[in-house]
Structure formats: C-alpha cells, structure tokens
Amino acid sequence: MEHNHDNIKLTSAEVSYLWNTYLGDSLSICVFKYFLEHVEDKEIKTITTHALDLSQQHIETIQSIFLNEGIQIPQGFTEQDVNLKSKRLFTDVFYLKYIKNMTKGGLATYGRLLQNIYRHDIRSFFSKCLTSTIELDTEVVRLLLEKGIAACPPTIPYPQKIEFVHKQSFFLEGxxxxxxxxxxxxxxxxxxxxxxxxxxxxxxxxxxxxxxxxxxxxxxxxxxxxxxxxxxxxxxxxxxxxxxxxxxxxxxxxxxxxxxxxxxxxxxxxxxxxxxxxxxxxxxxxxxxxxxxxxxxxxxxxxxxxxxxxxxxxxxxxxxxxxxxxxxxxxxxxx
CATH class of the missing domain: 1.20.1260.10 (Ferritin, core subunit, four-helix bundle)
Structure with missing residues (x-):
C-alpha cells in the first residue's frame, strides 16, 4: 500500500526524534572514524566499520527527510570536531566495549520512541534503526563471548516451586x-x-x-x-x-x-x-x-x-x- 506524505506534517515527536538522532549519529561518525584509524584486530575493525556505516546511513536518511520537509538540517558534529591523526587514546578492547554500550542505548531509545511515531516513513526508518542495532548488538555480543571479555549479568538460582510473598518486609526493609x-x-x-x-x-x-x-x-x-x-x-x-x-x-x-x-x-x-x-x-x-x-x-x-x-x-x-x-x-x- 502506497503512503503519500505530501500533506502529513511531522509531529513534534517525529521532528525531535529525528533531530536528536542526527546529532547523536554525527557524533558517532567522528568517534568511529577515529577508532578505525588505530584498530588492529580484524574482527573489531569489521564491527566498527559496520557501526560507522549505520550512523552514516541514518544521517543521509534524516538529511533527505529534512530537505523534503523544509526543515533546517542541524550542524551536529563535523570533521572539525575530530583529529584523525592524533595518537591512539583507547585500546581495541575499549572499542568493542564502547560499541556494546552504544548498542544498549540504541535499543532502549529506538524501542521507546517508536511508541510515539505515526507517519509511515518515519516509523519505517526507526524500525530499521532498531533492527540494524539488534543485528550489530548480536555481532558485538558474539565477539565479546569469543574473546572471553563479555561481562554477563550474574546467575541466580532457578525457582524450583511456586511461592508467594507472605510478609510486607519483602518491600519494607524497616x-x-x-x-x-x-x-x-x-x-x-x-x-x-x-x-x-x-x-x-x-x-x-x-x-x-x-x-x-x-x-x-x-x-x-x-x-x-x-x-x-x-x-x-x-x-x-x-x-x-x-x-x-x-x-x-x-x-x-x-x-x-x-x-x-x-x-x-x-x-x-x-x-x-x-x-x-x-x-x-x-x-x-x-x-x-x-x-x-x-x-x-x-x-x-x-x-x-x-x-x-x-x-x-x-x-x-x-x-x-x-x-x-x-x-x-x-x-x-x-x-
């Protein structure tokens, strides 16, 4: 089914989410480009390149939407904000841990903001952002596990029977x-x-x-x-x-x-x-x-x-x- 957006204005939520995403991804592009100047591990380089590609795709899509809508494109962060020739500040392990934390934030953000988006093309864009972030997060988790550096949450005993709380002290430690x-x-x-x-x-x-x-x-x-x-x-x-x-x-x-x-x-x-x-x-x-x-x-x-x-x-x-x-x-x- 075709959707005509000519007469459907972006809502306050849609404009703001796109604007904030643009700023965040323009920052990520600077960071990932710098990482790629120093990364040595081939697998971590592949994941970092993937992360950079996603941020660049997001920027291009948002620019297109804003141009069509007559919305001023933010300045965000540019090549003036990164010195690709500077010395290495982080190790390859940090790059992987950093991307893991960024995907965690992306999963929470995209899932939350999709609840307030109604225009079809914007929903489609952020749905793709969520899907691609899930894929990137899966790649990162796999590599963290393979390298033995994944910080998994602790395990707890499995429940063996049905029990009910009998005391209010479950909530009130006093x-x-x-x-x-x-x-x-x-x-x-x-x-x-x-x-x-x-x-x-x-x-x-x-x-x-x-x-x-x-x-x-x-x-x-x-x-x-x-x-x-x-x-x-x-x-x-x-x-x-x-x-x-x-x-x-x-x-x-x-x-x-x-x-x-x-x-x-x-x-x-x-x-x-x-x-x-x-x-x-x-x-x-x-x-x-x-x-x-x-x-x-x-x-x-x-x-x-x-x-x-x-x-x-x-x-x-x-x-x-x-x-x-x-x-x-x-x-x-x-x-």
Missing amino acids: LGRRDALTGAEVANLHSNIETNQLGTSLAIAFSQVAQSNKVRKFILRGNDIASKHIKVFSSYLEMNSLPVPMSFDQEVTESTESPFSDKLMLFHFGLMIYAGIGNYGVAISESRKSDLVVDYTRLTAEILKLSEDFANIIVANEWLEQPPLSANRKDLTKG
Missing part, C-alpha cells in the same frame, strides 16, 4: 531487611555499574586531552560521581556474593593528544548523563527493595545537578544548537 535481590534488581545493578564504568573510562581519557580547564574539571567531577555510584551499586551485589563487572579503565592509553574537540567530548558526556537518568528511572520502577530505591533516587539527584552544570557550560560556550520548539504564542501576540 520491618525486617530483605537481603536477597530479585533477578531484575541484579540485572539493573549490573547494567548501571557497566554504564558508569564506561563513564569513568571516557572521563579518564577526556580529562587527559581536554583543552579547556572548565571542561576538564567538569569531566573529572563526573568521574568522581560515576566512581561513587559504582561503589554503591557494587556493594549490593557483594552483599549477595554476586560478581561485580570488571572495570576497563586500563583500556585508556597515556596519550595527551586530543582526537576530539572539547565540544564533542562535553556533549558526549552530557548524553551519558541523560542516559543515566533514564536508566536509574527504569531501575527504580523495577526495584522492590526500598533501600535500593532510596539509593537510586538519591544518586539520580546527583546526576541531575551534574546535568545542570553541563547545560551551563555548553550554553556559555555557545555549543548547544537550539532543538525544535513549539510556537511561542505570547511572542506572536505582541504588538
């Missing part, structure tokens, strides 16, 4: 602490530790090469917060004799030559901050352990404060492109 974690709680703790570990690794790398002292100080503060959150989440797993994912900070080299602009590095850090807020929100909704919910809530407040400081720096440097906005009726009615 009435009798429940030390055991549910499977969902374990999975979210493990995932949030891994995400924060990527944050600390990037913070170490970016702080080594940042040109601006303000940007460096902000990134180092983010590193302190991520390290603290890792300790909090790890303590829950350790109390249950469950393994904690191993850090990959050692996959950052000693290079002090920046491959990326301060604008790109700060924006990248900002994306991870906002992703972290979303991840903690999901964890809260899936947690039945009240002390864990309190910790997630408390730590979310810390990230929100960091996001405010991020916004102040990026605006002060005029690095933030204005996103699509609704009409300001008050301004339009002024004489």
Whole structure:
C-alpha cells in the first residue's frame, strides 16, 4: 500500500526524534572514524566499520527527510570536531566495549520512541534503526563471548516451586531487611555499574586531552560521581556474593593528544548523563527493595545537578544548537 506524505506534517515527536538522532549519529561518525584509524584486530575493525556505516546511513536518511520537509538540517558534529591523526587514546578492547554500550542505548531509545511515531516513513526508518542495532548488538555480543571479555549479568538460582510473598518486609526493609535481590534488581545493578564504568573510562581519557580547564574539571567531577555510584551499586551485589563487572579503565592509553574537540567530548558526556537518568528511572520502577530505591533516587539527584552544570557550560560556550520548539504564542501576540 502506497503512503503519500505530501500533506502529513511531522509531529513534534517525529521532528525531535529525528533531530536528536542526527546529532547523536554525527557524533558517532567522528568517534568511529577515529577508532578505525588505530584498530588492529580484524574482527573489531569489521564491527566498527559496520557501526560507522549505520550512523552514516541514518544521517543521509534524516538529511533527505529534512530537505523534503523544509526543515533546517542541524550542524551536529563535523570533521572539525575530530583529529584523525592524533595518537591512539583507547585500546581495541575499549572499542568493542564502547560499541556494546552504544548498542544498549540504541535499543532502549529506538524501542521507546517508536511508541510515539505515526507517519509511515518515519516509523519505517526507526524500525530499521532498531533492527540494524539488534543485528550489530548480536555481532558485538558474539565477539565479546569469543574473546572471553563479555561481562554477563550474574546467575541466580532457578525457582524450583511456586511461592508467594507472605510478609510486607519483602518491600519494607524497616520491618525486617530483605537481603536477597530479585533477578531484575541484579540485572539493573549490573547494567548501571557497566554504564558508569564506561563513564569513568571516557572521563579518564577526556580529562587527559581536554583543552579547556572548565571542561576538564567538569569531566573529572563526573568521574568522581560515576566512581561513587559504582561503589554503591557494587556493594549490593557483594552483599549477595554476586560478581561485580570488571572495570576497563586500563583500556585508556597515556596519550595527551586530543582526537576530539572539547565540544564533542562535553556533549558526549552530557548524553551519558541523560542516559543515566533514564536508566536509574527504569531501575527504580523495577526495584522492590526500598533501600535500593532510596539509593537510586538519591544518586539520580546527583546526576541531575551534574546535568545542570553541563547545560551551563555548553550554553556559555555557545555549543548547544537550539532543538525544535513549539510556537511561542505570547511572542506572536505582541504588538
């Protein structure tokens, strides 16, 4: 069945999702191009090339949609934001771990935003984004397992019989602490530790090469917060004799030559901050352990404060492109 889009305007959701995707993929193109300048492992190179190709396809499709709709194409990130000749800042193992974390974010994002998309061509585009991200994630997981560096969530005992909760203390530890974690709680703790570990690794790398002292100080503060959150989440797993994912900070080299602009590095850090807020929100909704919910809530407040400081720096440097906005009726009615 043919769909004519000539008279169907993009909704606020569709315009915003396309705009944000453009910015994110333009950043990814810079990062993956730099990775490919140094990668030595043939299989990791193949996966990195695949990731780059997907981001480039996304950019081309969005550009076409915006041109047809008469929408200004964002500047995003360009060749001015990456120095492909700079020294190696990360190892090949980091590249693979990085792409795994990016696919995890992509799967969550595309699945969420598809719920608010109605125009057929935009649904088709984001559906393809989701499918291709699943395929890339499958490739990455296979290679992580083959190389013995996959950080899988811990196992827990299989249920052997049907049981029902008899005490309210299952939820309220004040009435009798429940030390055991549910499977969902374990999975979210493990995932949030891994995400924060990527944050600390990037913070170490970016702080080594940042040109601006303000940007460096902000990134180092983010590193302190991520390290603290890792300790909090790890303590829950350790109390249950469950393994904690191993850090990959050692996959950052000693290079002090920046491959990326301060604008790109700060924006990248900002994306991870906002992703972290979303991840903690999901964890809260899936947690039945009240002390864990309190910790997630408390730590979310810390990230929100960091996001405010991020916004102040990026605006002060005029690095933030204005996103699509609704009409300001008050301004339009002024004489």
